[in-house]
Amino acid sequence: MGLKKFIKSVKSTLGLKDFNQEGKKKSLKELLKKLNKRKKSITASLKATEDKKEKKELTEELDIVTLQIKKGKKILYKLYAKK
Amino acid sequence: MLIHNLYKSFFAPIIILLLLGSLFLLGLYPDISTILGGIALFLIGMEYMESGFKAFSGGLLEKVLGEFTSSTPKAIGTGFFTTAIVQSSSLISIILISFLSAELISLTSAVGVVFGSNIGTTTTAWLISAFGLKIKISVYAMPMLIIGIFIPMLLKESNWRGIASVLIGLGIIFLGIGYMKEGFETLKEGIDLAQYAMAGYAGIFVYVLVGAVATVVIQSSSATMAIIITALATGQIDYANALALTIGANLGTTVTAALASLKSNENGKRLAVAHFIFNSVTGIIAILFIYQLADLVDYLAAFIGIGSEDYTLKLALFHTIFNVIGVLAVSPFITILVRFLNTLFIPKGSNKGKPKYLDDAVLPLPSTALSAIIMETKHLYENAFDIITHGLNLKKNNILSSMDLDDVVKDLYSSGPIDIDNFYNYWIKGLYGDIIDFSTKAQVNMPPEYIEELYKLKLANRDIVEAIKGTKHLQKNLLKYDSSRNEYIKEQYDDIRKGLAELLRSINTIATTDEEDVIMLLLSKAKIHAERYDIITNGTLDRLIRKGLITNKMATSLMNDSDYAYRISKNLIAMAEVLFINMGSDLKKLHEDIGISDEEVEVIAHKKDHL
Numbered sequence: 001m002g003l004k005k006f007i008k009s010v011k012s013t014l015g016l017k018d019f020n021q022e023g024k025k026k027s028l029k030e031l032l033k034k035l036n037k038r039k040k041s042i043t044a045s046l047k048a049t050e051d052k053k054e055k056k057e058l059t060e061e062l063d064i065v066t067l068q069i070k071k072g073k074k075i076l077y078k079l080y081a082k083k
Numbered sequence: 084m085l086i087h088n089l090y091k092s093f094f095a096p097i098i099i100l101l102l103l104g105s106l107f108l109l110g111l112y113p114d115i116s117t118i119l120g121g122i123a124l125f126l127i128g129m130e131y132m133e134s135g136f137k138a139f140s141g142g143l144l145e146k147v148l149g150e151f152t153s154s155t156p157k158a159i160g161t162g163f164f165t166t167a168i169v170q171s172s173s174l175i176s177i178i179l180i181s182f183l184s185a186e187l188i189s190l191t192s193a194v195g196v197v198f199g200s201n202i203g204t205t206t207t208a209w210l211i212s213a214f215g216l217k218i219k220i221s222v223y224a225m226p227m228l229i230i231g232i233f234i235p236m237l238l239k240e241s242n243w244r245g246i247a248s249v250l251i252g253l254g255i256i257f258l259g260i261g262y263m264k265e266g267f268e269t270l271k272e273g274i275d276l277a278q279y280a281m282a283g284y285a286g287i288f289v290y291v292l293v294g295a296v297a298t299v300v301i302q303s304s305s306a307t308m309a310i311i312i313t314a315l316a317t318g319q320i321d322y323a324n325a326l327a328l329t330i331g332a333n334l335g336t337t338v339t340a341a342l343a344s345l346k347s348n349e350n351g352k353r354l355a356v357a358h359f360i361f362n363s364v365t366g367i368i369a370i371l372f373i374y375q376l377a378d379l380v381d382y383l384a385a386f387i388g389i390g391s392e393d394y395t396l397k398l399a400l401f402h403t404i405f406n407v408i409g410v411l412a413v414s415p416f417i418t419i420l421v422r423f424l425n426t427l428f429i430p431k432g433s434n435k436g437k438p439k440y441l442d443d444a445v446l447p448l449p450s451t452a453l454s455a456i457i458m459e460t461k462h463l464y465e466n467a468f469d470i471i472t473h474g475l476n477l478k479k480n481n482i483l484s485s486m487d488l489d490d491v492v493k494d495l496y497s498s499g500p501i502d503i504d505n506f507y508n509y510w511i512k513g514l515y516g517d518i519i520d521f522s523t524k525a526q527v528n529m530p531p532e533y534i535e536e537l538y539k540l541k542l543a544n545r546d547i548v549e550a551i552k553g554t555k556h557l558q559k560n561l562l563k564y565d566s567s568r569n570e571y572i573k574e575q576y577d578d579i580r581k582g583l584a585e586l587l588r589s590i591n592t593i594a595t596t597d598e599e600d601v602i603m604l605l606l607s608k609a610k611i612h613a614e615r616y617d618i619i620t621n622g623t624l625d626r627l628i629r630k631g632l633i634t635n636k637m638a639t640s641l642m643n644d645s646d647y648a649y650r651i652s653k654n655l656i657a658m659a660e661v662l663f664i665n666m667g668s669d670l671k672k673l674h675e676d677i678g679i680s681d682e683e684v685e686v687i688a689h690k691k692d693h694l
Contacts, residue, residue, distance in 0.1 A: 027669035031677075034600040063687050064607045064679060065600075071677040 025079050032072045039065045114269040118310075121262030125306050128256030133171045134447075135248025145450050148178055152192035155417055159410060162199020167206040170305070172336075175200045176354070178451060180444060183350035190350070191421045194357045198410045201333075201361065205406055207305045208329075208399035211260060211312045224261065227254035260309055267317035287327040287373060291366070294331020295338065304336040308402070312395050322394045326377060329402050330369045337362040349428035351442075357424055365409025376405055435466060436510040441521045449533045452525040456540050459518050460547070460662055461594075466510040467547045468587060471651070473501045474554040475580050476562065482587050492580045500562050503555040511551060518544055543661040546654040553651040560640045571632040575623070575641055579648045582615055586652055594663045599670045602663070607679045609656050614688035616649035618642065621688075 042065060046058045147165060152158040166172050179196055182188040188196075231250035234243050281289055298307045308329065315325045337359040369376060380401045381391070389396045413420070440458040445451040472479045473496050481491045522537055529537060557579070564576045589605045596602060618624040624642060627633045633641070664671045679687070 024669065024672065028673060031599055031603075031670075031673055034598070038600050038604070060608065060611065060687060061604060063690065064604060064611070067679055067683060067687075068603060068607070068677050072673075075676055 025076065028072055028076050028079070032069060032076070035065055035069050035072065039069065114266045116266075117262050117269070118266030121259045121264075121266055121313075122301065122306055122310065124255050124259030124262060125309050126259075126301065126303060128252045128254070128259055129171070129303060129305060131248050131252030131255060133169070133252075135245045135250075135252055145178055145182075145448060145454075148175070148182065148188070148196065152188055152196060155191065155195045155414060158192045158195025159199035159202075159414070162196035162201075163203040164199075165196075166200040166203025170204075170207055170210075172200045172204045172304075175203075176358075178445075178448065180351040180354060180442065182451070183354065190353060190357075190424060191417060193350075193354055194361075194417055194421060194424075195414075197354065197358050198361060198414065201365070202403065202406045202410060204304065205399065205403040208308045208312060208402045209396075211309055212395035212399045224254040224257035227251070227257070260313060263309060263313040264316065267314050267319050281324065286324060287370060290324045290327035291331040291334065291370065294328035294333075295335035296331075297328075298332045298335025299338050304332045307332040307335065312398060315398060316395050322397070323377070325394070325398050326373060326401055327370075329398060330366050330373075330405070333362050333369075333402075333406070334366045351444075352428045353424040356427060357420060360420065361409060361413050364413055365405060368408060368412060369405040376401060376408075380404060436512075436514055438462075438514060438517045438521075441517055443521075443524070446521075446525050447528050449525070449529045452521075452528070453533055453536060453540075456518060456522055456525065456537065457662065459514070459521070460540055460544055463511065463514050463518065463544060464547055464658065464662065466514065467551050468591075470501075470503060470506045470510065470551050471554045471583070472496070472587065473506075474503050474551075474558050475583055476565065477580065477584055482584050483591055488581045488585055488588075491584050492577050495565075500558055503551065503558060507551055507555075511548060515544060515548055539661045543658040546658040550651045550654040550658070553647045553654065557644050557647045557651070560644050564637070564640070569633060569637070571627060572637045572641065575618075575627070575633075576644070579616070579644065582612060583648060583651060585612065586655055590655060590659045590663070593659055599673070602670065603674055603678060606656065606660060606674070607684075609652065609659075610679065610681075610684045611688045613649055613652035613656065614684060616645040616652065618645045 039062065042058055042062045046055065046062065049055055049058065148161060151161040162175065166175050169175070175196065179188065179193045183190060183193050227250045231247045231254060234247035234250070238244075294307060294311070297310070298304050301307065311320070311325050311328045311332065314320045315322065320328070337355075341355050341359050380397050383404070384393070384397050384400055385391065387400075389400065438459055439462055440455045442455065445455055469479060472482055476496045477491060478494055478496050481494055486494075519541065522541055526534055526537055561576055561580065564572045565580075567573050586609055589609050593602050593605050615621070618641065624638060627641075628635075628638050660674070664674060
């Protein structure tokens, strides 16, 4: 058995094959949790404020966070699909 | 560049001298020639092992030293284990100095590691006594050399090459010990060095001096210990004198470190002084209580099963015991020691434009070299932050506070322009050049994934410099129109200043927070806000001209300066993405995946303009 093949079989035996992907999944989930929390707080602030300038800023932040959540979810689905 | 540079510069001549001496004495005194050859082989083996560990351990050793040194006991433990494993206190010292320079470790922790390292280095004596002399060493040396030579032919990765170097080093060390032992054995048949044995304190002082001088000359306390142990094993020196020689070797190694620290920065010098004080105190205690310590060794040796006639193992035990006692004696005063060290070697004058973290000693250590470059680039940015802030006629403290941005732009830094060229020459130009020069040298020892990061860091450096140059171009009109009677052009230039102040504030938050979502949000916002400078697309310029609110000359200036502001923003955002998101962190990968694209920036910016 070649060295590369040996390392590969050890990795799969120990379940280390998807180690990087698992790590990425975990980090992504954590980040999505934070982003969702932030989205909720921005939405609440947006409802509460009457100031036009502040509203503009909050809307912009909401757009960014919403986009990031959407992209994050898409990557997470892909990671699960791979599994 | 503590031990490393001196070691490097003297190492080759010492080996050549030993080999020449060995050849010269071959005919007259073949046994002395064999001993000298053995010492030369031992030193070559040590060098192989050190370079092997550097390549093999990669960033691991550096990570361990960085993470497990939060308290003095932990630091001492880490110093002991790392030195015992790599068998090189000089390698540990090099990493420590680089960590001190990069402020990755406190001086207290570094001193703790040095203490532990002193105990760790005593394992060499144990290994030589327990294995080097008790077994037919050449039996193990040859297979190690053969395996070490064949590994790089089959496996090309740097880790394997490192392991190969360690094996070759061990093999050569074993051969060296074998030759030294053989040399001393045959020498005994001709000359009996034991006849020069001296009793009492006179003998102790003479042999301490001999041990210290020998270590200073051959630049390695491990090699001195190997000579002492092999000479003791063959009966060429007596046990009492061997104890004194061991104390001398411990003292001699600090002289080497002190000499080498002359070339190092203030942190290296402070650490060398700490090393010197520790070893001197330990040496004095060992000399004063040498007979009591010898009794303690006898007692403990019997307790752990070392034979009463096994002097080499007893010597190893003595070496460990007096270093442990030294640590116990000095550790309670570590805070006082560090306080004293901090009063030494305080740099004179301003060092703002001088590199703080770049040290050639870390060049062979890719991970530490990269950390040093990151820290120095941050230093460059700090300088750039001051220049850009003052160039925009803003106060640094206001930007770093939570003051409303409208008020930040109203509170001017000075009534006249600052000389950006002057500041650039003093604070940036030399430092930038040093970073690029250091990066080029560091690149030689780096694996591909590090080179990729290094390339990004070089770009970040360039971005910082470009941002300053952009500020210089902006400055003239910024000052001119900021005091203009035309409120419309003044408003536009204030908006540029406000935008850049906001960006500088955001970068400061990014640099200081650990919250990933905050970093990602601020970077995305910064990209969107940079679009405000596209005054042609967003219709600002058209509106101002059409309504006759500004002159054509003003319009041209505004168009050009908006472009400069846009470029400064782009430069600073790109720099922040590289510099303030930890390399290899999950956030870096995630930011690349879910950060907003240029098209998305445009969409959100456009939507914002029409709200």
